[in-house]
Amino acid sequence: MNASLLRQARDTLPKRLNAGILMGDGGFCILGWMLLTAGYHPITMYSNTIGVVDPATGGPAIDVVSRVYDVDRAAVVELARLNDSTPRASRRDVLRGAIDALLEGEGA
Amino acid sequence: MSTPRPEYGAGVGAGARTAGAGAAGAGAAGASGAGVGAGAAGAGAAGAARVNGGQLMADALRREGVTHLFGLGGGHINPTWWAAPGAGIKIVDVRHEAAAAHAAEGWSLATGDVGVCIVTAGPGLTNAVTGLANALNNGSPMVCLAGSATLRGQDTGEVEMIDQLSIAHTVTKWARRVYHIDRIPEYVAMAFKEARSGRPGPVYLEVPIDLIHSDVAASDVVWPALMAPQRQLPSPALVAQAAELLSSAARPAVVAGSGVWWSHAAAELRAFVEHIGIPLVTRQSARGTVPDDHPLCFGNDWQSVVYRADTLLVVGKQLDYFFGYGYFPHLEHLIQVDVNPVEIGRNRVPVRVGIVGDAGATLSELTGAMKPLATDEWVASLRSAASGTEAGKAALAASDEAPVHPMRVVRELQSLLRRDATVVADASNMLMWANAGISAFTGGCNPAMSNLGCIGHGVAFALAAACARPGTQVVWLVGDGSFGFNAMELDTAARFGLPITTVILNNLGWSAQWVPLGVRHYERLAPGFDGIGELVTEPSELRPALERALAFDGPSIVNVLVEPEPEYFPGRYLG
Numbered sequence: 238m239n240a241s242l243l244r245q246a247r248d249t250l251p252k253r254l255n256a257g258i259l260m261g262d263g264g265f266c267i268l269g270w271m272l273l274t275a276g277y278h279p280i281t282m283y284s285n286t287i288g289v290v291d292p293a294t295g296g297p298a299i300d301v302v303s304r305v306y307d308v309d310r311a312a313v314v315e316l317a318r319l320n321d322s323t324p325r326a327s328r329r330d331v332l333r334g335a336i337d338a339l340l341e342g343e344g345a
Numbered sequence: 346m347s348t349p350r351p352e353y354g355a356g357v358g359a360g361a362r363t364a365g366a367g368a369a370g371a372g373a374a375g376a377s378g379a380g381v382g383a384g385a386a387g388a389g390a391a392g393a394a395r396v397n398g399g400q401l402m403a404d405a406l407r408r409e410g411v412t413h414l415f416g417l418g419g420g421h422i423n424p425t426w427w428a429a430p431g432a433g434i435k436i437v438d439v440r441h442e443a444a445a446a447h448a449a450e451g452w453s454l455a456t457g458d459v460g461v462c463i464v465t466a467g468p469g470l471t472n473a474v475t476g477l478a479n480a481l482n483n484g485s486p487m488v489c490l491a492g493s494a495t496l497r498g499q500d501t502g503e504v505e506m507i508d509q510l511s512i513a514h515t516v517t518k519w520a521r522r523v524y525h526i527d528r529i530p531e532y533v534a535m536a537f538k539e540a541r542s543g544r545p546g547p548v549y550l551e552v553p554i555d556l557i558h559s560d561v562a563a564s565d566v567v568w569p570a571l572m573a574p575q576r577q578l579p580s581p582a583l584v585a586q587a588a589e590l591l592s593s594a595a596r597p598a599v600v601a602g603s604g605v606w607w608s609h610a611a612a613e614l615r616a617f618v619e620h621i622g623i624p625l626v627t628r629q630s631a632r633g634t635v636p637d638d639h640p641l642c643f644g645n646d647w648q649s650v651v652y653r654a655d656t657l658l659v660v661g662k663q664l665d666y667f668f669g670y671g672y673f674p675h676l677e678h679l680i681q682v683d684v685n686p687v688e689i690g691r692n693r694v695p696v697r698v699g700i701v702g703d704a705g706a707t708l709s710e711l712t713g714a715m716k717p718l719a720t721d722e723w724v725a726s727l728r729s730a731a732s733g734t735e736a737g738k739a740a741l742a743a744s745d746e747a748p749v750h751p752m753r754v755v756r757e758l759q760s761l762l763r764r765d766a767t768v769v770a771d772a773s774n775m776l777m778w779a780n781a782g783i784s785a786f787t788g789g790c791n792p793a794m795s796n797l798g799c800i801g802h803g804v805a806f807a808l809a810a811a812c813a814r815p816g817t818q819v820v821w822l823v824g825d826g827s828f829g830f831n832a833m834e835l836d837t838a839a840r841f842g843l844p845i846t847t848v849i850l851n852n853l854g855w856s857a858q859w860v861p862l863g864v865r866h867y868e869r870l871a872p873g874f875d876g877i878g879e880l881v882t883e884p885s886e887l888r889p890a891l892e893r894a895l896a897f898d899g900p901s902i903v904n905v906l907v908e909p910e911p912e913y914f915p916g917r918y919l920g
Binding site for chain 2: 253255256257258261262264266283284285286287288290291292293295296297321322325
């Protein structure tokens with residue numbers, strides 16, 4: 238796990254997280270934010286719901302986040318599921334807690 | 346083949362035209378093969394007749410089948426402007442040259458044939474540049490005619506003089522200047538061939554003002570032969586390889602792109618997917634060539650299909666930004682068909698079989714080479730995933746909250762449209778909602794933006810669609826930011842009696858950039874153009890307003906205040 242990068246994503250979470258879209262209408266979902274934190278340009282995610290559009294390091298968003306953060310794919314799927322199933326008002330806090338749990342699980 | 350040529354009377358100077366040979370010439374375009382040199386035969390009465398550059402240009406255009414010319418007048422192009430109506434060409438004069446160029450592309454997107462615009466010298470051409478660039482990125486065939494400064498006055502500081510050719514070279518696939526008046530028909534024929542050939546695209550042809558105003562003996566003009574478009578056939582060996590890979594795949598799928606539209610291959614595409622039983626997504630100009638509600642069609646949601654497939658047949662679709670650059674490492678095999686060999690394996694994508702050939706011709710060959718596949722379970726799994734996505738969309742579309750959710754706007758609109766309605770979705774964030782909520786049922790009815798990233802061009806596409814398909818519904822779906830670019834073209838719609846319905850998803854700013862615009866009453870522009878306009882702030886107001894707008898015989902604007910930070914529908918990125 239790239240704990241340093243994961244902590245950075247957690248500590249800089251925006252006030253609002255979107256559901257269901259990597260980037261659009263002025264915001265990101267948790268995966269979009271993690272990708273942005275990892276250095277992916279918004280244009281690789283713009284108006285995109287599944288994949289990261291990059292000719293060298295793109296692909297399905299779940300897989301790219303899993304690879305870049307060195308986190309199990311299942312854990313990334315869980316983050317995405319949690320993002321989309323949580324009401325907007327509490328989404329940021331819930332996701333922050335989920336990342337905390339990931340880091341604690343690794344002893345990071 | 347014989348090549349009809351216009352006949353000119355003995356009028357002097359202005360090129361008085363006595364016979365409507367243009368219409369006859371246009372008919373000849375349906376013939377096949379390349380006639381050679383047949384245009385030299387002169388009409389008996391033409392010896393004493395003289396014809397000016399504008400008349401030659403208009404007749405040459407009509408010979409190519411042109412019926413509409415989108416443009417904005419100027420002294421450098423007056424002779425063509427004046428001659429076009431007499432040649433049977435309707436001039437649609439717009440309010441800015443950008444719209445002229447966009448409308449010419451819009452014509453090609455709506456019809457599959459070459460659209461034409463005409464602009465004057467200097468700023469006329471520079472204003473049109475974005476439209477040309479968009480068509481270049483889209484691969485849309487169009488011809489841009491331009492006036493230019495005099496040949497004699499080059500480098501003298503003459504008005505409206507700029508190196509237009511150099512500018513045009515960067516945004517077209519072919520750019521030329523005519524130096525001799527008698528060669529105007531020849532260059533027009535070249536321009537149309539270039540626009541249609543290979544990967545289609547925009548071309549540029551300029552005629553200096555001193556040339557277009559001059560005249561020539563009609564008998565000195567040699568009219569070139571017309572040549573019908575021909576389909577490039579694929580290699581039988583490569584077709585066999587592709588058929589074998591597709592036949593052995595567990596989860597094959599097809600992605601159809603604009604090449605299908607330019608090949609006029611809707612029937613071949615549908616026959617192929619139905620014969621094989623292979624699921625399909627349509628992208629860009631291929632939207633609607635197989636209707637979205639076809640059992641094997643999954644609309645434009647390419648990611649949901651592509652990331653689940655193991656073997657992909659990509660037909661006439663660039664491996665570009667709109668298609669993940671073709672970077673799909675999970676695939677076992679990628680088979681690509683394109684009329685342009687340069688497109689095969691773009692971005693170093695490992696294409697297993699690359700077929701250079703016309704989309705329609707290749708699909709026909711593949712249909713003949715393959716037996717139906719057992720894809721029921723595979724298609725059912727895709728349909729199940731799509732149903733989940735649809736449920737999420739439906740929930741958003743049912744929202745009764747104000748400001749109105751954008752998904753509600755596009756779905757209410759969709760429910761009021763006929764299957765042959767044109768919906769021009771402009772660009773930027775608004776496009777996400779259009780892509781998610783607007784279906785395509787007929788080819789050419791959902792003209793797409795290019796990866797150039799233009800905004801505000803949609804009204805010009807709508808103008809062209811309304812001209813090409815009179816009597817059908819035409820909707821310009823646009824954000825409040827983009828609306829400002831070419832809103833004055835609603836005046837063009839009014840002057841030409843084109844009932845374009847404008848629906849603004851107004852989220853009060855440039856939301857992708859977090860730049861506010863505030864509440865603006867764009868709907869109040871409509872009465873100024875003899876149209877109707879309404880502001881919608883509550884969901885309950887939406888449907889009646891859309892109904893009134895769609896029923897109005899003229900330009901209408903429905904300005905809908907939408908949720909600036911809307912929720913999206915969940916789950917698609919779970920793959």
